[in-house]
Amino acid sequence: MKAIVIGDGAWGTTLAMLLAGKGLDVSVWSAFPDYAKELARTRENRKFLPGIAIPENIRILSPSSPKTGPFDLAIAAVPTQFAHATLTAARHQIGLVAAVVSVAKGIENETLRRPGEIVHSVFQPQRLAVMSGPSHAEEVVRGLPTTVVAASEHGDFAKHIQQVFSSDRFRVYTSEDMVGVELAGALKNVIAIAAGICDGLRFGDNSKAALITRGLVEIGRLGEVMGARRSTFAGLAGMGDLITTCFSPFGRNLAVGQAIGRGEKLADILARMEQVAEGVATTRSARALASLHHIEMPITEEVHRMLFEDKPPKQAVSDLMQRDLRPEEDR
Secondary structure, three states, rough: OOOEEEEOOOHHHHHHHHHHHOOOOEEEEEOOHHEEEEHHHHOOOOOOOOEEOOOOEEEEEOOOOOOOOOOOOOEOOOOOHHHHHHHHHHHHHOOOEEEEOOOOOOOOOOOOHHHHHHHHHHOOEEEEEEEEEEOOOOHHOOOOOOOEEEEOOOOHHHHHHHHHHOOOEEEEEEEOOHHHHHHHHHHHHHHHHHHHHHHHOOOOOHHHHHHHHHHHHHHHHHHHHOOOOOOHOOOHHHHHHHHHHHHHHOOOOHHHHHHOOOOEEEHHHHHHOOOHHHHHHHHHHHHHHHHHHHOOOOOHHHHHHHHHHHOOHHHHHHHHHHOOOOOOOOO
């Protein structure tokens, strides 16, 4: 099987190595010719995955490479806000691919499309799946046991992806809830920023536990009205990924929140980050979706105000705590 990973970030590089380790013929496509040359020369993704050697049997491609293909499978691993332009450029280079797996987590600001919807608009694949879950690249690439979920409207394709990616250290479950898996993977990043703000304010375990629990409730509420299964938010793409993102030292969204909680400005935080914290842009999209569907998402609303309206974090917490009292299972 010939597979191509579109995206040269940590996750794309990791998945390329995972598939190559299983015997697939793997290429990585980078949108940046100069960086692609560096990857090919050094066999190390120093910017996003330093210290990890890229096997020689993984080809590195870019817009300046000769056209190649066809490929049996494409893995779309591009940050959501750049996905449409990058995937379109890749399509011109590698052609159409009939089977695609989207592994990005986010919601496009301008269109409110999920990554899978962007992939479909560009490649129009015959078979499409999305894959998400608690899966920091820094751990997967070192062989630490990891479990994710692959969802597709075509159950046989989800099972195919399950077989392609699963190994003794990487286990894949299947689902038919593409909407839920993608929304859970995107929206949990907003809650992770809020969890980081709790850390930055030096609040305790009680505060963070309550925030994560109520955050899961509100993102599940939005997911359900958009056609997702509520149970998906209690699974790997929801609760599983939320736990990881809210506690792991690798969490970029958590780090953004921690800095906000300490009083730093968003522009300064983003200026020093090498990688994309998807939750920042997703906060805008989540707020827009909540308004569109008339769904109450108080934590998301306060995160938006802290990030983009300079609302003091302590005031945001106070406003959340003093909202009208209600039953826990108020729907």
